[in-house]
Every structure is written in C-alpha cells, then in structure tokens.
Amino acid sequence: MLLIPAIDLKDGSCVRLRQGDMDQATVFSEDPAEMALHWLKRGARRLHLVDLNGAFAGKPVNEAAVKDIIRVVQDYAEDNDLDEIPVQLGGGIRDLDTIERYLDHGLSYIIVGTAAVKNPGFLQDACGAFPGQIIVGLDAKGGKVATDGWSKLSRHDVIELGKKYEGYGVEAIIYTDIGRDGMMAGVNIEATVKLARAVKVPVIASGGVHDLGDVEALCAVQGEGIEGVICGRSIYEGTLDLEEAQIRADELSEL
Numbered sequence: 654m655l656l657i658p659a660i661d662l663k664d665g666s667c668v669r670l671r672q673g674d675m676d677q678a679t680v681f682s683e684d685p686a687e688m689a690l691h692w693l694k695r696g697a698r699r700l701h702l703v704d705l706n707g708a709f710a711g712k713p714v715n716e717a718a719v720k721d722i723i724r725v726v727q728d729y730a731e732d733n734d735l736d737e738i739p740v741q742l743g744g745g746i747r748d749l750d751t752i753e754r755y756l757d758h759g760l761s762y763i764i765v766g767t768a769a770v771k772n773p774g775f776l777q778d779a780c781g782a783f784p785g786q787i788i789v790g791l792d793a794k795g796g797k798v799a800t801d802g803w804s805k806l807s808r809h810d811v812i813e814l815g816k817k818y819e820g821y822g823v824e825a826i827i828y829t830d831i832g833r834d835g836m837m838a839g840v841n842i843e844a845t846v847k848l849a850r851a852v853k854v855p856v857i858a859s860g861g862v863h864d865l866g867d868v869e870a871l872c873a874v875q876g877e878g879i880e881g882v883i884c885g886r887s888i889y890e891g892t893l894d895l896e897e898a899q900i901r902a903d904e905l906s907e908l
Contacts, residue, residue, distance in 0.1 A: 654872045654902040655699055655881035656895060657857070658692040658888055660685050660722065662715035662744075663705045669886045675705065681889045686721040692888075693729045696896040699739045700726065701883045707745025708767070709801070713755075714745060723759040737761065743790050743827075747775070749782055756786060764827060766790035767800040769818060770807055780822035788857075789818045792829040796844070799831055811844070812851045819852045826852065827883065829859040840867050840882065842874060849878035859883040868898045872905040 660667050663678055667685040671677040682688040689700055702722060706714035713719075723740060730738050743764030746752060752763045769776040769789050779787045791811050792799045798809045815826055828848050830841040840861045849856040856879050858871055864887065871882050887893035 654868065654875050654879070654906060656697070656868065656899045656902060657699045657701045657741075657881050657883045658697050658895060659701045659703065659859075659883050659885040660688055660692075661703045661705055661885070662718050665715060665718050668705070669889055670705070675709065678705075679886075679889075685718045686725045689722045690725050690729060692895065693726065693738065696899050697738075698899075699741070699881070702740060702742040702744075704742065704744030708743070710745055711747055711767075712745050713751060716755075719755070719760075720758055727759060741788060743788075747772075749775075749779060752779055752783060752787075756783060762786050762788050762824065764788045764790045766792060770798055770800050770809060770814070773817070773821075776818060776823070777821045784822060785824050787823055788825045788827060789823045790827045790829065791815060791848070792831055793844075794831045811848055815848050815852045819854050823854060825855040825857055825880070827857045827859050829883075830861060832860075839863055840871060842870055845871075845879060846874050846877050849874075852878070854878075855880040857881040857883060862887045862893060864892050865894075865898055865901060868893070868902055869905065872902055875906070 666680050667682040667688045668678040668680050704715045726738050726740055739761035741762035741764055742760050743766055746763055747768045765776050793811045796811055798807050798814055800807055828845050838861050840858055845858045858879055862884050888895045
C-alpha cells in the first residue's frame with residue numbers, strides 16, 4: 654500500500670480544500686516545491702499534484718509550480734541515488750498537447766478527470782498516444798461521477814465508467830469520495846472495494862483519510878486491487894504521520 658502525499662495547487666500555493674470547495678481553502682505552504690521536498694524526506698515514494706485553478710479553468714494554471722516540484726523531485730532522487738520517484742498530476746488537462754508538454758517536463762503520469770466524462774474519445778486517444786502514463790480520476794458522490802472541479806454531478810455510474818475506461822487502457826483509477834475529501838471522516842472502504850473488484854486495473858483510494866486506522870483498513874483489502882491511497886489534510890494537520898504510516902503499511906503488506 655503506497656501512501657501518496659497530495660500537493661494541491663491554488664494560486665501558486667499548496668492548499669487543502671474541504672469537499673472541493675475553493676472558498677474553503679487552507680494554505681499550508683506558499684512554496685509547493687519545498688513542501689514536496691518535505692514529503693520526500695518523510696519517505697514519500699510518489700507525489701500527487703492537483704492544479705485546482707486548472708480544474709475550474711479547464712486549462713493549466715499552476716504549470717510553473719509543477720515544474721519547480723518536478724525539478725526538486727529529480728534532484729532529490731539523484732542526490733540520494735534513488736530510482737525515479739513518480740509524480741502524477743491532474744487538473745485542467747483537456748488536450749493531447751498539454752499531456753505531451755507535461756510529460757516532457759518530467760511527470761510520470763497524467764490524471765484525466767472531467768475530460769474523460771465529457772469527451773471519452775479524448776481519454777481513449779490519450780491512452781493510445783501515451784500508453785502506461787494515463788490515470789483516470791473518478792470523483793463521485795453517492796456513486797455518481799462529478800465533473801468540473803466537482804461543481805457538477807453527472808448521471809454516470811462509477812462502476813460503469815470504471816469498466817469502460819479500463820477498456821481504453823488506463824494505467825489506474827483514482828477513486829475519490831467527494832463527501833469525505835478534506836473532512837478526515839474516514840475512507841469509503843466499501844465503495845472503493847466495490848470499484849476495485851469490478852475492474853482489473855489498480856485502484857488508488859482518495860478522500861477522508863484521517864489516521865493510521867484508515868491506512869490499516871485499506872491494507873486489509875489491498876488484495877482486492879487497491880494499490881495506494883492519497884493523503885491530504887491528515888498529513889498536513891498531523892493526525893497521520895506519513896513516515897510511520899508507510900512503515901506500518903509495508904509491515905502489513907509482508908504478512
């Protein structure tokens with residue numbers, strides 16, 4: 654079980670939202686690259702970036718901050734003789750040119766969310782053009798997928814779309830329960846497992862992580878196909894110690 658720190662970018666700063674509400678943003682750092690380095694030093698093996706402004710604007714907004722983070726990650730890996738530390742990014746990615754540019758910057762994975770729902774052909778083209786590097790983000794409330802920075806709820810069912818996107822060749826699916834995101838109310842294990850059982854590609858859990866108990870609960874079902882969990886407010890506010898939790902997850906994985 655991989656614990657993946659989230660670095661959400663808004664106006665060039667690292668923030669956390671409550672239930673995706675841009676008006677409920679807490680700024681945790683005005684230097685996202687420094688925050689990335691902090692999590693690497695705490696044992697992070699992968700980073701999850703979100704261009705929040707981009708998600709609402711439908712185009713990249715925090716690209717400069719993303720490039721700074723990638724540079725810090727690459728330098729850290731080189732200085733510590735580590736293999737590549739994957740960095741994934743979502744938010745406002747709506748065309749193949751943007752994907753290609755971001756991958757050229759050094760990103761490992763691109764997350765397609767809203768565009769996957771509104772323009773499935775784009776997701777299919779992206780998977781064909783950049784095999785192994787496209788992750789789809791399914792953000793849901795009550796089993797229905799949301800779009801446009803979570804501001805709109807579609808009629809699409811999570812399981813139905815998950816199976817469809819698996820057929821396109823996505824590398825993984827990030828499943829976020831919007832109602833729990835940023836609330837530290839616990840991960841929606843049941844819904845995450847239900848999706849993981851329905852598809853063969855790995856599922857990454859997101860939304861609601863509060864403490865070590867949530868990590869242990871996910872480790873207990875990782876055999877269903879859940880390979881990681883994105884951690885946000887919990888690691889920023891200290892209810893979850895990233896380093897300690899990753900060590901515990903590794904121990905449980907070996908049992």
